[in-house]
Amino acid sequence: MATPLETVIAAARDLLGERLSTNATLREHHSHGQDTQPPHLPDAVAFVETTAEVARILALCHTHGVPVVPWGAGTSLEGHVTPVRGGITLDLSRMTRILATSQEDMDCRVEAGVTRDQLNTHLRDAGLFFPVDPGTAACTLGGMCATRASGTNAVRYGTMRENVLGLTVVLADGRVIRTGGRVRKSSTGYDLTRLFIGSEGTLGVITEVGLRLHGIPEAISSATCQFDDLRAAVETVITVMQSGIPVARIEFLDEVQIAASIAYSKLTGLEAKPTLFFEFHGTEASVAEQAAQAEAIARDYGAHGFRWATDPAERAKLWQARHDALWAALALKPGYQGLTTDSIVPISALAEAVLGTKADIAASGVTAAVVGHVGDGNFHTVILVPPGPEGLAQAWELDKKIVARALALGGSCSGEHGVGLGKREFLEQEHGAEALAVMRSIKQTLDPRGVMNPGKMFLN
Amino acid sequence: MSAPADESALAAAIATAAAAGEPLAIAGNGTKRAMLRPVQAARALSTANLRGITLYAPKELVLRARAGTPLPEIEAAVAAQGQHLIAEPPDPAALFGAGPATLGGIVAANLSGPRRVAWGAMRDHVLGLRAVNGSGEILRAGGRVLKNVTGLDLCKLLTGSHGTLAVITEVTLKVLPAPEAVGTVALAGLDAARGVAALAAALGSPYGVSAAAYLPAEAAARVGFAHAVALARIEEFAPSVAYRTDRLRADLAAFGPAEILDDAASRPLWRAVRDAVPLAAGPADAVWRVSVRPSAGPAVLDGLAVAGLAGFLDWGGGLVWLAGPATVAAHAAVCAAASAQGGTWTLFRSPEPLAAAVAVIPPEAPALASITRRVKAAFDPRGILNPGRLYPGL
Ligand SMILES: Cc1cc2nc3c(=O)[nH]c(=O)nc-3n(C[C@H](O)[C@H](O)[C@H](O)COP(=O)(O)OP(=O)(O)OC[C@H]3O[C@@H](n4cnc5c(N)ncnc54)[C@H](O)[C@@H]3O)c2cc1C
Numbered sequence: 028m029a030t031p032l033e034t035v036i037a038a039a040r041d042l043l044g045e046r047l048s049t050n051a052t053l054r055e056h057h058s059h060g061q062d063t064q065p066p067h068l069p070d071a072v073a074f075v076e077t078t079a080e081v082a083r084i085l086a087l088c089h090t091h092g093v094p095v096v097p098w099g100a101g102t103s104l105e106g107h108v109t110p111v112r113g114g115i116t117l118d119l120s121r122m123t124r125i126l127a128t129s130q131e132d133m134d135c136r137v138e139a140g141v142t143r144d145q146l147n148t149h150l151r152d153a154g155l156f157f158p159v160d161p162g163t164a165a166c167t168l169g170g171m172c173a174t175r176a177s178g179t180n181a182v183r184y185g186t187m188r189e190n191v192l193g194l195t196v197v198l199a200d201g202r203v204i205r206t207g208g209r210v211r212k213s214s215t216g217y218d219l220t221r222l223f224i225g226s227e228g229t230l231g232v233i234t235e236v237g238l239r240l241h242g243i244p245e246a247i248s249s250a251t252c253q254f255d256d257l258r259a260a261v262e263t264v265i266t267v268m269q270s271g272i273p274v275a276r277i278e279f280l281d282e283v284q285i286a287a288s289i290a291y292s293k294l295t296g297l298e299a300k301p302t303l304f305f306e307f308h309g310t311e312a313s314v315a316e317q318a319a320q321a322e323a324i325a326r327d328y329g330a331h332g333f334r335w336a337t338d339p340a341e342r343a344k345l346w347q348a349r350h351d352a353l354w355a356a357l358a359l360k361p362g363y364q365g366l367t368t369d370s371i372v373p374i375s376a377l378a379e380a381v382l383g384t385k386a387d388i389a390a391s392g393v394t395a396a397v398v399g400h401v402g403d404g405n406f407h408t409v410i411l412v413p414p415g416p417e418g419l420a421q422a423w424e425l426d427k428k429i430v431a432r433a434l435a436l437g438g439s440c441s442g443e444h445g446v447g448l449g450k451r452e453f454l455e456q457e458h459g460a461e462a463l464a465v466m467r468s469i470k471q472t473l474d475p476r477g478v479m480n481p482g483k484m485f486l487n
Numbered sequence: 488m489s490a491p492a493d494e495s496a497l498a499a500a501i502a503t504a505a506a507a508g509e510p511l512a513i514a515g516n517g518t519k520r521a522m523l524r525p526v527q528a529a530r531a532l533s534t535a536n537l538r539g540i541t542l543y544a545p546k547e548l549v550l551r552a553r554a555g556t557p558l559p560e561i562e563a564a565v566a567a568q569g570q571h572l573i574a575e576p577p578d579p580a581a582l583f584g585a586g587p588a589t590l591g592g593i594v595a596a597n598l599s600g601p602r603r604v605a606w607g608a609m610r611d612h613v614l615g616l617r618a619v620n621g622s623g624e625i626l627r628a629g630g631r632v633l634k635n636v637t638g639l640d641l642c643k644l645l646t647g648s649h650g651t652l653a654v655i656t657e658v659t660l661k662v663l664p665a666p667e668a669v670g671t672v673a674l675a676g677l678d679a680a681r682g683v684a685a686l687a688a689a690l691g692s693p694y695g696v697s698a699a700a701y702l703p704a705e706a707a708a709r710v711g712f713a714h715a716v717a718l719a720r721i722e723e724f725a726p727s728v729a730y731r732t733d734r735l736r737a738d739l740a741a742f743g744p745a746e747i748l749d750d751a752a753s754r755p756l757w758r759a760v761r762d763a764v765p766l767a768a769g770p771a772d773a774v775w776r777v778s779v780r781p782s783a784g785p786a787v788l789d790g791l792a793v794a795g796l797a798g799f800l801d802w803g804g805g806l807v808w809l810a811g812p813a814t815v816a817a818h819a820a821v822c823a824a825a826s827a828q829g830g831t832w833t834l835f836r837s838p839e840p841l842a843a844a845v846a847v848i849p850p851e852a853p854a855l856a857s858i859t860r861r862v863k864a865a866f867d868p869r870g871i872l873n874p875g876r877l878y879p880g881l
Pocket of ligand 1: 173
């Protein structure tokens with residue numbers, strides 16, 4: 028008799044033909060994300076193209092108790108996509124249709140596999156853009172919803188949570204629901220849209236996303252400045268945020284990261300010192316005004332080397348360098364892997380958190396760069412993992428220390444990357460047993476057979 | 488009405504009720520009792536005695552207060568530090584004749600004012616909550632940091648759940664520096680469709696418009712205008728307001744000459760819009776809020792005039808405030824108009840007979856309704872918290 032898995036694979040092949048694959052290379056490609064978790068092969072990969080196909084596959088898997096792992100582009104950083112219990116990986120990267128765009132209502136509806144680059148290219152002529160910009164252009168909007176992604180613009184435009192209007196979701200048993208809508212105050216009942224944002228593929232599969240769009244600003248200017256002292260850089264950030272200057276981006280790079288970025292992205296005029304990158308959006312006049320105010324604050328804290336980039340090419344080079352920070356850091360130690368931490372603390376505790384992290388790095392003996400979306404207290408440590416199991420153990424130990432400090436300071440283990448496999452152990456400490464019990468109960472009731480991305484988010 | 492002195496007493500009261508299977512009507516100061524459906528419960532439980540700001544870190548842009556803290560107390564505390572509540576929550580006094588609202592009530596109802604169109608809803612600024620579920624267990628959701636991505640988002644679920652999932656006992660909010668000055672560009676004499684087109688242009692402009700409302704003649708008259716007006720607000724440093732209102736007026740020249748209202752005129756005007764003062768709602772009338780795509784707002788407003796309903800538009804046209812006779816026929820007309828535009832409706836305030844007789848918010852499709860029921864059961868397995876407030880039988 029056929030096993031449940033064989034039954035599902037056979038039926039899925041009837042449905043999808045060649046688009047259901049057990050090819051070894053493809054399975055290997057889908058065995059891990061951009062993380063340091065041990066890979067695990069799916070038994071098959073299904074390249075779905077429609078909501079109806081997703082519904083059919085989920086119904087099959089649900090009936091037969093076979094695990095399903097949704098996959099957007101596999102860029103997530105905490106083992107979210109690793110099929111730890113095998114089963115079917117559902118690859119949504121071919122669902123790339125942009126279904127509707129409205130200039131007057133400033134919204135659009137897209138399929139889950141559309142990437143943010145594809146969307147922004149499409150929107151450019153309409154004078155609109157979608158602001159959420161995690162540091163990888165390859166990720167899909169479905170994956171960004173599922174991980175509740177944010178990016179460098181979050182201080183001004185919010186994260187996925189604030190920019191999604193509604194979703195089409197296929198539930199574990201194959202039923203299709205539509206949450207929210209096109210209207211701004213969309214939910215009259217419970218906010219089920221937000222329940223699926225950040226659910227990491229554990230509650231259902233997102234197949235369509237309604238997004239709120241923003242007008243491309245009339246004027247943009249960027250600036251860099253440098254400090255002799257990390258604390259002064261952080262104080263500058265706090266004062267700028269508190270003064271009400273509507274800064275669009277404010278990013279911190281420590282001396283290790285900026286040195287790496289100078290080398291990797293061929294940046295000129297910068298030294299290996301704690302650095303801030305700013306960006307302002309608005310009218311010509313308001314951008315100039317915001318920039319002058321921010322510069323005055325930074326100078327009060329001893330900033331030097333102020334440089335303005337209003338020329339689009341120069342600006343693009345700067346932000347490309349920021350987006351390439353991970354690759355720049357990795358280039359410091361060829362052959363090493365990167366482990367990125369993601370803690371977030373109340374902004375008043377940011378200096379303490381970053382200084383403590385730097386001390387931990389020094390004590391651990393590994394090389395690590397610090398870079399962050401400091402406007403909201405979130406910073407990453409890119410730990411360069413020495414080859415071999417010992418190196419990995421060393422890196423994880425450092426990660427744990429950084430998380431413990433963030434939690435002690437009233438923060439969280441993750442500001443944007445999520446839980447996946449890597450951060451499950453911290454969930455109870457952060458939310459408490461009672462809240463975790465409610466989360467488990469919601470998971471249990473929406474996915475009673477436990478087929479949706481099993482083993483993620485919750486320890487069991 | 489029992490009003491426990493602290494969170495643990497409140498939790499104990501809920502645990503007792505849960506054990507007895509006794510439904511509870513949950514309130515703060517009870518200002519919004521006439522909102523949505525009447526709750527069928529023998530006993531009422533209030534958070535009114537859970538008062539006080541427990542943490543305010545202006546540098547961090549974070550405020551935490553117990554649920555029963557009156558909103559004006561919180562507004563005064565943040566104003567003293569030059570900050571404000573981002574979502575601009577309304578004062579229920581104008582519509583419900585009672586006040587002040589509590590923080591917990593505003594969050595439970597997810598009520599936001601005109602700034603919603605540019606800066607998001609109350610829900611978007613709730614960073615964390617403490618709450619007691621239907622079994623009497625104390626829950627924490629979210630935290631105090633500005634972004635949080637760990638675990639399911641219980642915080643957003645509880646915001647706007649109208650006390651049907653858990654009783655909110657404490658709220659952590661993000662606040663922002665209050666703008667130094669406010670200015671308004673007012674275009675008179677446009678019909679609703681042209682008015683909303685002007686508002687769309689204003690919202691799409693680079694001047695950072697923070698509110699956009701259209702008042703037909705009758706509503707406009709209630710706040711001192713001789714004709715219908717389209718209003719766009721700019722909040723900024725004083726010199727920027729002057730510059731931007733001027734530029735915006737120039738950009739909107741195609742819609743006719745505009746008047747610029749200064750700070751002293753703008754502040755009370757937008758407070759009135761926030762509190763729905765332009766609405767001509769008599770004590771026996773019902774009040775509805777319809778949410779649609781902004782461009783569909785005029786059709787809803789104009790189309791309902793024949794049913795004896797009048798109102799105005801906020802959120803660039805996306806929110807239609809309506810008042811009229813509290814009859815099943817009027818309600819049916821509102822629902823039909825909202826549905827025809829792919830929007831949603833809320834019977835926001837009504838005398839009990841109407842609220843008990845009709846669906847006060849759109850019924851959910853069966854698959855969605857089953858999730859709603861399951862979420863409810865995960866928090867409140869005995870179904871004792873505000874039964875029937877949103878949907879009959881939930
Ligand atoms: C170099 C680099 C820099 C980054 N920088 C940032 C940053 O600055 N800010 C930030 O927030 N994040 C950052 N990230 C993380 C990034 O946001 C996520 O990797 C991305 O959002 C995931 O998108 P994806 O399409 O690759 O999803 P995947 O990695 O394929 O999947 C992620 C999770 O979502 C689930 N999933 C995917 N698609 C769906 C769907 N349609 N329905 C249901 N579940 C689904 C998967 O099962 C998995 O659990 C960075 C990542 C990299 C590699």
